[in-house]
Amino acid sequence: MAFEHKISTQVQAGGITVSQTVTKTAGNRNSFDEPIADAQTDKLVNVAIDVSALQSFYMVSDQAVTIETNDGTTPQETIVLKANEPLSWIKGSNQLGGADYPAVPFGGDVTAFFVTNASGSAAQLKIEILQDPTP
Numbered sequence: 001m002a003f004e005h006k007i008s009t010q011v012q013a014g015g016i017t018v019s020q021t022v023t024k025t026a027g028n029r030n031s032f033d034e035p036i037a038d039a040q041t042d043k044l045v046n047v048a049i050d051v052s053a054l055q056s057f058y059m060v061s062d063q064a065v066t067i068e069t070n071d072g073t074t075p076q077e078t079i080v081l082k083a084n085e086p087l088s089w090i091k092g093s094n095q096l097g098g099a100d101y102p103a104v105p106f107g108g109d110v111t112a113f114f115v116t117n118a119s120g121s122a123a124q125l126k127i128e129i130l131q132d133p134t135p
Helices: none
Strands: 003-013 016-026 028-036 043-045 054-061 065-069 078-081 087-090 113-116 123-131
Touching: 003 028, 003 054, 003 087, 003 123, 016 054, 016 123, 028 043, 054 078
Parallel strands: none
Antiparallel strands: 003 016, 028 123, 043 113, 054 087, 054 123, 065 078, 065 113
């Protein structure tokens, strides 16, 4: 069974709207909708991202949170996710900037997210991962 991600971007300026939707299809989809308590430190969220198979990634939180990949003490990456400002990446697209289309937003495979919420309110973290199961 194939799964689909459609990620849209839009800019409105001076009465003009420019928008584009990119669609990716792959055989594996993981979806997370996790509550993160206020003052939570390094809450483990078990994710599995094979960067060689990644087709699309989307993450958003309704409160500011910090996410460390693979290890809460010596992370592979530290992502400071602002409230209601998604992080998205699409293979072969220019979502993260750069003239040559960016590499995967992770330095290697990801086995876990460690999420810290110091926002003052409970957070809801949503993650969508689309991967090719046979890269």
